[in-house]
Amino acid sequence: MGRAYQNRKESMAKTSDAKAKVYSKYGREIYVCAKAGGVEPEGNLALRGLIDRAKKDQVPTHVIEKAIDKAKGGGGEDFATARYEGFGPGSCMVMIECLTDNPNRTFGDVRQCFTKTKCKIGTQGSVSHMFDHSAILAFKGDDEEAALEALMMADVDVSDIENEDGIITVFAPNTDYFKAKSALIETFGEIDFEVDEIQFLPQTTTPISGDDVAMFEKFLDMLNDVDDVQNVYHNAEL
Secondary structure (H helix, E strand, C coil), X not given: CCCCCCCCCCCCCCCHHHHHHHHHHHHHHHHHHHHHHCCCHHHCHHHHHHHHHHHHCCCCHHHHHHHHHHHHCCXXXXXXXXXXXXXXXXXXXXXXXXXXXCHXXXXXXXXXXXXXXXXXXXXXXXXXXXXXXXXXXXXXXCCHHHHHHHHHHCCCCCCEEEEECCEEEEEEEHHHHHHHHHHHHHHHCCCCCCEEEEEEEECCCEXXXXXXXXXXXXXXXXXXXXXXXXXXXXXXXX
């Protein structure tokens, strides 16, 4: 089927300033995840996956450790999740996930990104019904049947499973993330996941071309410059 999924950090760092922003976003996400589910990766599968992703994206160890130490302290900021959605250039659909300690500020910053690129921010539910909130787990292997059997035995509602170029990719509802990951680890042992994420996957794509492409890239760059923005999902086909 070849379902497309996106890199969580839509535009990865090419300059020291951009790298600092990526590190900051990971640090905040690790802090929130550790504070909510426990600071030990062995007992917090979401934290474990997040740390693995951070390392693959070359986030320094001291950034990761600082975020976990901050969560251990029990104090610190109170971040809340915020989600915004709307229509980007060429009428593509966009969903934006944020972690914020000031929702009014974050909404203003995100709305400005829409306004300055002639995009339209929508109300809650305006485009989210066109995305599937999915757990995605990909790892090296060739025994797709064993993976599917393990998932079914764990009562995971598998949306799709692929085996391409020696990589098995599992798609499941986001609510089955922990069950799916635990079942795969129990069956295959310690796994170095190529992908270990929860994302919004578009059900359809919207081709964009011409001036819309440049405006779309500007839109993404502006969103990634907003400190509170963690993830950007879209259905644009460039």
